[in-house]
Amino acid sequence: MASMNGLRAFRRCIVGQRGLRVRAAVAAPAIGCLALPSVFLAGGASGRCSPVRCASSNEPGVVRGILRVVPYGVLGSSSAGAKAPAPDATTAFVDPAGMHHIQGSPGNAGGAAGVIYKLWRRLSINDVALACQILLLPHKLECDDQFWQVLDAIHPLSLALSSWASSCEEEVREECQEKSQEAAFLFACAKAALALKIPLHQRSALLLLRQAAGLAADSTWTGHRSHEEVLPCLHPATEASRSIDQDLLDTELKQGRQCRGGSCREQCGLLVLDDGLHDSEISDLVRHAEIIKDLHGTRDPDTNKLDIHLHLSAHHRQGEGHLLFLYVLEKLRRLIALAANVPPSWVSFASHFLSHLFSDESAPSKGTIHCDESSFDRFHYSAVLWLTAQNSTTGGEVQFYDSEKRDWRVTVQPIPGRLAIFTSGWENIHRVTPLLVGERWSLPVFASVKAPLNTTRISKACLWPASSKQWEYCQDRLDQWLGISDAPTFPAPVVQAITAPLKAKFHAYGDGQKKCIHVVGPDFRKRDYTREEAVAELAEAYFNVLVEFCGTGLTKLRLLPVSGGIFSGPFKAELPALTADALEGFHRDVHLYGIRGEGIRGSPSPALRPLICRNQGRGD
Ligand SMILES: O=C(O)CCC(=O)C(=O)O
Numbered sequence: 001m002a003s004m005n006g007l008r009a010f011r012r013c014i015v016g017q018r019g020l021r022v023r024a025a026v027a028a029p030a031i032g033c034l035a036l037p038s039v040f041l042a043g044g045a046s047g048r049c050s051p052v053r054c055a056s057s058n059e060p061g062v063v064r065g066i067l068r069v070v071p072y073g074v075l076g077s078s079s080a081g082a083k084a085p086a087p088d089a090t091t092a093f094v095d096p097a098g099m100h101h102i103q104g105s106p107g108n109a110g111g112a113a114g115v116i117y118k119l120w121r122r123l124s125i126n127d128v129a130l131a132c133q134i135l136l137l138p139h140k141l142e143c144d145d146q147f148w149q150v151l152d153a154i155h156p157l158s159l160a161l162s163s164w165a166s167s168c169e170e171e172v173r174e175e176c177q178e179k180s181q182e183a184a185f186l187f188a189c190a191k192a193a194l195a196l197k198i199p200l201h202q203r204s205a206l207l208l209l210r211q212a213a214g215l216a217a218d219s220t221w222t223g224h225r226s227h228e229e230v231l232p233c234l235h236p237a238t239e240a241s242r243s244i245d246q247d248l249l250d251t252e253l254k255q256g257r258q259c260r261g262g263s264c265r266e267q268c269g270l271l272v273l274d275d276g277l278h279d280s281e282i283s284d285l286v287r288h289a290e291i292i293k294d295l296h297g298t299r300d301p302d303t304n305k306l307d308i309h310l311h312l313s314a315h316h317r318q319g320e321g322h323l324l325f326l327y328v329l330e331k332l333r334r335l336i337a338l339a340a341n342v343p344p345s346w347v348s349f350a351s352h353f354l355s356h357l358f359s360d361e362s363a364p365s366k367g368t369i370h371c372d373e374s375s376f377d378r379f380h381y382s383a384v385l386w387l388t389a390q391n392s393t394t395g396g397e398v399q400f401y402d403s404e405k406r407d408w409r410v411t412v413q414p415i416p417g418r419l420a421i422f423t424s425g426w427e428n429i430h431r432v433t434p435l436l437v438g439e440r441w442s443l444p445v446f447a448s449v450k451a452p453l454n455t456t457r458i459s460k461a462c463l464w465p466a467s468s469k470q471w472e473y474c475q476d477r478l479d480q481w482l483g484i485s486d487a488p489t490f491p492a493p494v495v496q497a498i499t500a501p502l503k504a505k506f507h508a509y510g511d512g513q514k515k516c517i518h519v520v521g522p523d524f525r526k527r528d529y530t531r532e533e534a535v536a537e538l539a540e541a542y543f544n545v546l547v548e549f550c551g552t553g554l555t556k557l558r559l560l561p562v563s564g565g566i567f568s569g570p571f572k573a574e575l576p577a578l579t580a581d582a583l584e585g586f587h588r589d590v591h592l593y594g595i596r597g598e599g600i601r602g603s604p605s606p607a608l609r610p611l612i613c614r615n616q617g618r619g620d
């Protein structure tokens, strides 16, 4: 195709006056990239025209003659059976991205982008080659810029940390390796980045905070246990209402786990671990709690109890103290997962708060006898971390009940850093004895244990797939189940470049073989767009894609209709026409300014300067 005919043909084709198959597919672009015909920008068939500029003449022939509508997707195939080769090393393909995916993670993206990320994911996760390019040799054992660069660029985090450690100079390499496994170091780095509010590192910092909590949980788990009981699980023999004190003790019980709405194992028990937190962490957490108590706390007049929930802590913005609270909570969540013998992703908090009691003769604490799961169905596992010391003289100990012997079976003395984890059912009816002297701080947490997905279905699909569809389901869900789809982010240069809709950024993945231009198209559902505004924004997005393409020196570009999926909103039916207009408008602008960016008044247009490139197309 050459000259204006190309553009006209393109327009006819894309708006559906010709080529029914193409029209149908373009008009319903949300079905995914593989099913989509691409709007295909190729180098001029004659070989003399570049995708952006005709090399042989200075005529402003930018888009004309180089657009071709093809009946396959940017990855080379379509559900209608048309096939083209997968993009090779000389072809860039466009990813119509969503802003929150670019800035967050590709996980769970749908439509065309979702299909592209599947490919992207397989290529870029654990991409050690990429890691090595980015690594500079660090000399210092600090979470310096170098450290963050590595962390932001490589996923999963454990791989990033080991890459960082192995990049250390030989004499400190061993020390780096130790540091990369040390909860305190990783948490200190996370705190530094989060407290300094360095937006770039925030995601890595949160991952790091979780990693640190996971390591700390493992070490507490293997530490000293002052008490360990395996118990038969119990629940009410008949549908029982919430009860406390004597009513609860009188409830008839039978064996078995209730665990409503959850996926608990038929294993119940009580475990007391002694190395829950370091001394400095305990004093920092108490200090944090005291500050919030003094500023915001309101005591329950009936129980003389004051609870500080996470949102109150967050609201108060005690930066470091709040992060410590988050870290401790995450550590407790991990420990519950270990005790419940389930993956951490199964455990979510239903409630948690820093709890304060102080002895007050006028309103002594009551020591209500209760069962956590009887209070709330969704409490499947409980844990309490104690931050102060209590004993039989001071009161404030925790007693667990033996329903068969009808007596207290064990008394646990709170000491700072001690931690009890127990199943929340009727096998663990308990009370806090009235506090007689002093003050008491504890951190009780209540967790639901729930398999995030239908694991039976996943297992079946993975072990005995009856169809390719089932196999796909297996791969998708397994990724999700293992947390893989949540793990990666886009590479830092992409995240840094695409900070707003309409921006585009080229990145080569997988040893530089897969060349992708990410672009965030306008989301026409976000506000009321006039048709002109819609065309203008699309044109800007295409412009940005072409500028990126220009910079690559590549010869072929596979482009699909930007904003063609769910972003098309009210323009869904009209999108093919909008696409044609946007590309035509783009052509007009270039015509106006001239291909070298000289404006009509002779002044260069800086916006168009990047378009002066010499990509020599061969056609495809
Ligand atoms: O603070 C404690 O030691 C335990 C509190 C408790 O049992 C609860 O809040 O359910």
Ligand SMILES: [Fe+2]
Pocket: 370, 371, 372, 382, 430
């Ligand atoms: Fe309790």
